[in-house]
Amino acid sequence: MLFNSYIFIFSFMPVMLFLYYMFVIKKQANAAIWTLIIGSLVFYAYWDIRYLGLLLISICVNYAIGSSIEKTRSKTSLLLGVIFNLSLLGYYKYADFFLGNINHLLHLNLPVLEIILPLGISFFTFTQTAYLVDAYRGETESYTFSTYALFVTFFPHLIAGPILYHKDIIPQFSNLRNFVCNYRNLSLGIVLFGLGLFKKVMIADNLAPWANIVFDNALKATFLEAWVGALAYTLQLYFDFSGYSEMAVGLGLMFNIKLPINFNSPYQATSIIDFWKRWHITLSEFLKNYLYIPLGGNRRGASTRYRNLLITMLLGGLWHGANWTFVVWGGLHGIYLVINHYWRKAGGSLPSLCAWPLTFLSVVVAWVFFRAKSFYDGMEIVKSMFGLKEVILPVEYGFLKSIFAGTSVKFSLFPVLPIGTTELITILGLIIVLQYIANPHKLILGFEPSWKWTTIAIIVLTISIINLNKVSEFLYFQF
Helix, strand or coil, X not given: CCCCCHHHHHHHHHHHHHHHHHHXXXXXXXXXXXXHHHHHHHHHHCCCHHHHHXXXXXXXXXXXXXXHHHHHCCHXXXXXXXXXXHHHHHHHHHHHHHXXXXXXXXXXXCCCCCCCCCCCHHHXXXXXHHHHHHHHXXXXXXXXXXXXXXXXXXXXXXXXXXXXXXXXXXXXXXXXXXXXXXXXXXXXXXXXXXXXXXXXXXXXXXXXXXXXXXXXXXXXXCHHHHHHHHHHHHHHHHHHHHHHHHHHHHHHHHCCCCCCCXXXXXXXXXCHXXXXXXXXXXXXXXXXXXXXXXXXXXXXXXXXXXXXXXXXXXXXXXXXXXXXHXXXXXXXXXXXXXXXXXXXXXXXXXXXXXXXXXXXHHHHHHHHXXXXXXXXXXXXXXXXXXXXXXXXXXXXXXXXXXXXXXXXXXXXXXXXXXXXXXXXXXXXXXXXXXXXXXXXXXXXXXXXXXXXXXXXXXXXXXXXXXXXXXXXXXXHHHC
């Protein structure tokens, strides 16, 4: 079920709120918890009921192993739990990828399995794997099955995050003070949900066609078109995923549950290190705490640190999908981070006027490979962006002819793809706006219900709902 659908907004969400607060008013906290669990399972099963069993098996197995680890601190139990989780993820997400690569390398013709990726498997697998590791570290308590099940299935985060940690969420399910009618939380939740829906429907979905036409025609894209496509996707992904995350946080607040903020103005970053403190924050924390640090972190010298950074980002790229383009994306960010840390260690610094565009450009180039259908397509777009292929500009740029006299730059009356100056100006305008727009966490800290926020919520929800003329999945559903 999609947050940006009529059935969710006008059926599922109102019914869940009604049932939840009915039990809250009656002071029946356990019934309210089970209402959220059952509702979350219905939410998941609406996509494909066949995979509901997989989710339930995963929850039961991880809860049993986690309970065993809490009692025994058994490394064997932890290893079995991690193997179980990675086996599920490996089979459903990477089996066809590896079979295809084996066929290519060994010139075989092994049949691919054509497995349908279960929705949200990456997120609920990471969430539960982190729980098992924390149980082994002695950081968990003997939680009830109902609170653990709700921790995993809570519908606002189930499909595409943010990735949750037990210490931040499960105690909220045990705190009776959360089972009250908190009108501030409810109001703030509605505002955040509306703003997130607006970002998805009105911005991300309208940028999508500009990105799609370029990445679907990577070989044809000229200089300007390649830049439009790359920048359009850079913004589309941000508005789509941050919109989802804000909707998730808003929905959580409606039920008095505080989910973590997942984005903090990442395109304002002035270094790649800064970028990863702002982009998909819960994934960054997971990779750091459960991969980078266990690998040794920075405890064994600079060369080991750089190796661990590269391994972490390569695996982080592969986590996003079974395609070499994701590995390239992760590898690029690994190289960026190594350079950034080396530069800092050497005492280097750049003024913001230089640091921001360099960081943003590096991120855009990496996103090209993240979005491209193949490494070859990604390279073609990057070459067009940097003038390594024939540079063709629209004829309205004719006033620049004297500047490019004697070069290979050409001016064409008919662009290869139907995008150009108007789209580029719109994109640049959005980039400028992102440099000044307030962060969601600032809104959360300073929010007080008022007629101003009521008006804003009504406007953004009305505009978004009117424009729900087509249902489009969130981009991170595919990961």
